[in-house]
Amino acid sequence: MSRVIVVTSGKGGVGKTTTSASISTALALKGNKVAVIDFDVGLRNLDLIMGVERRVVYDFVNVVQGEATLKQALIKDKRVEGLYILAASQTRDKDALTLEGVEKVIEELKADGFDYIICDSPAGIEKGAQLALYFADEAIVVTNPEVSSVRDSDRILGILQAKSRRAEKGEDPVVEHLVLTRYNPSRVNAGEMLSHDDVIDLLSIKLLGVVPESQEVLNASNSGEPVVLNDNSDAAQAYLDIVERFLGEEKEHRFLTEEKKGFLNKLFGKK
Amino acid sequence: MSEKVIELKGSVLSLTVLHLHSADINETKAALARKIEQAPSFFVGIPIILEPKIEISDPTFLALLVEYLHQLQMIPIGLRSQDPMIQSQANFAGLAIFPEDTRRPTTKEKKDEQSADKQGAEEPQNYAPVVLDEGGLKSALVIERAVRSGQQVYAKDRDLIILGSVNPGAEIIADGNITVFGKMQGKAIAGSSGEMEAKIFAKQLDPELVCIAGVYQLADDIAEEFKGNGLVEVKLQQEQLVINHI
Numbered sequence: 001m002s003r004v005i006v007v008t009s010g011k012g013g014v015g016k017t018t019t020s021a022s023i024s025t026a027l028a029l030k031g032n033k034v035a036v037i038d039f040d041v042g043l044r045n046l047d048l049i050m051g052v053e054r055r056v057v058y059d060f061v062n063v064v065q066g067e068a069t070l071k072q073a074l075i076k077d078k079r080v081e082g083l084y085i086l087a088a089s090q091t092r093d094k095d096a097l098t099l100e101g102v103e104k105v106i107e108e109l110k111a112d113g114f115d116y117i118i119c120d121s122p123a124g125i126e127k128g129a130q131l132a133l134y135f136a137d138e139a140i141v142v143t144n145p146e147v148s149s150v151r152d153s154d155r156i157l158g159i160l161q162a163k164s165r166r167a168e169k170g171e172d173p174v175v176e177h178l179v180l181t182r183y184n185p186s187r188v189n190a191g192e193m194l195s196h197d198d199v200i201d202l203l204s205i206k207l208l209g210v211v212p213e214s215q216e217v218l219n220a221s222n223s224g225e226p227v228v229l230n231d232n233s234d235a236a237q238a239y240l241d242i243v244e245r246f247l248g249e250e251k252e253h254r255f256l257t258e259e260k261k262g263f264l265n266k267l268f269g270k271k
Numbered sequence: 272m273s274e275k276v277i278e279l280k281g282s283v284l285s286l287t288v289l290h291l292h293s294a295d296i297n298e299t300k301a302a303l304a305r306k307i308e309q310a311p312s313f314f315v316g317i318p319i320i321l322e323p324k325i326e327i328s329d330p331t332f333l334a335l336l337v338e339y340l341h342q343l344q345m346i347p348i349g350l351r352s353q354d355p356m357i358q359s360q361a362n363f364a365g366l367a368i369f370p371e372d373t374r375r376p377t378t379k380e381k382k383d384e385q386s387a388d389k390q391g392a393e394e395p396q397n398y399a400p401v402v403l404d405e406g407g408l409k410s411a412l413v414i415e416r417a418v419r420s421g422q423q424v425y426a427k428d429r430d431l432i433i434l435g436s437v438n439p440g441a442e443i444i445a446d447g448n449i450t451v452f453g454k455m456q457g458k459a460i461a462g463s464s465g466e467m468e469a470k471i472f473a474k475q476l477d478p479e480l481v482c483i484a485g486v487y488q489l490a491d492d493i494a495e496e497f498k499g500n501g502l503v504e505v506k507l508q509q510e511q512l513v514i515n516h517i
Binding site for chain 1: 417419420421422435436438439440441454
């Protein structure tokens with residue numbers, strides 16, 4: 001059974017694409033067949049973060065409009081077996097996507113035996129974001145620990161409850177998960193950021209995981225490699241935890257408290 | 272708030288429909304007279320909709336029938352027919368035009384047909400009333416989850432109970448009272464149709480706005496002691512909002 005997962009947030013710049021890239025990579029590492037679709041037509045990013053921007057010949061819009069087949073447009077990842085990327089078009093805008101076209105692509109992916117179809121939503125609550133979430137079975141809501149991001153996530157959760165296909169057809173609601181990114185425990189303690197408890201309290205959905213604020217995320221994005229592949233980094237550990245929890249494993253939450261620097265770390269100045 | 276002068280509202284009413292099975296005005300009149308003889312007082316002042324079941328070619332038929340119904344102290348108010356010819360007659364006679372009935376005949380109607388006077392007008396039928404606002408018990412609208420930013424809940428003519436939280440940017444509106452068991456952080460509007468006795472109850476009140484019957488207070492006007500600090504009641508007293516711990 002294929003599961004369609006939308007990665008969404010409402011607000012821009014909170015880490016949707018980073019999260020989509022790392023979660024889809026980690027799911028594929030666990031032996032699943034995964035397709036990740038960039039819905040951010042006109043502002044494509046996913047192919048950069050996945051390091052496949054030079055291999056895009058046909059994109060999502062070409063497939064939706066029948067100018068290319070899905071097989072032609074799917075880019076196979078060279079590092080991880082079973083991971084495929086469907087890039088967004090840079091030259092069109094979001095009106096190029098239609099509900100029927102998106103449905104056709106998703107149905108075709110399901111028929112091809114993909115276990116997970118990850119939809120990387122654009123920011124905002126307009127057509128592009130609504131198309132990305134419409135077919136979802138599960139939603140991963142990416143939020144930063146600050147008020148405006150939490151507010152926007154609340155709004156997108158409301159839209160998920162009202163405008164997804166599951167809601168319109170009166171089926172079981174979309175399963176909602178929270179991923180808190182750019183979390184910095186020392187700034188939480190200083191009162192500069194909302195704590196994870198505050199965020200969960202307001203959004204009242206289940207926390208899938210916390211990704212600590214980290215330089216490695218930026219480095220990974222710049223080098224076109226999903227951060228989850230950088231085993232030593234906290235962010236990679238966090239994303240692996242997230243995917244394991246998503247797949248049903250019980251794991252204790254990490255990265256919630258300020259890290260005490262050990263003697264050796266102090267000595268060698270390791271961050 | 273200024274007093275309302277007029278207000279337009281939709282309503283579903285129960286009306287009597289007179290089915291016409293004869294195009295002969297005299298025959299129809301005679302049948303009507305016989306029917307009314309059975310219960311003269313019942314028909315006085317009742318509004319009537321006319322519904323011809325046959326084609327009516329006599330251009331004066333409708334005008335004569337309306338005149339006759341007025342004599343019998345009934346009040347013809349409208350016509351239900353798709354026939355353009357009879358619709359233009361209705362215009363001249365000052366009758367409103369209703370869309371054709373699309374419901375299937377009920378068993379009651381069939382029974383009526385069997386007992387009905389076959390010639391002339393059938394007895395006026397009382398359709399099963401489709402009246403919504405009959406008063407009586409109307410229990411509260413209960414929302415069991417959180418009301419999120421951008422969502423709006425309206426409890427028409429009833430109370431509203433929210434078991435979850437009302438998040439910032441959400442709006443809950445009721446014609447009756449409002450009770451919130453989670454955090455009340457959005458906008459709460461009770462007594463939205465002008466009910467001054469309506470109240471708002473909240474366990475953790477920290478709203479953007481509270482409003483009862485048009486009198487409102489913004490977050491900044493609410494004393495800190497009531498915010499997020501146990502069960503409070505918001506009510507209207509001498510056109511002022513009063514908040515109390517209870």
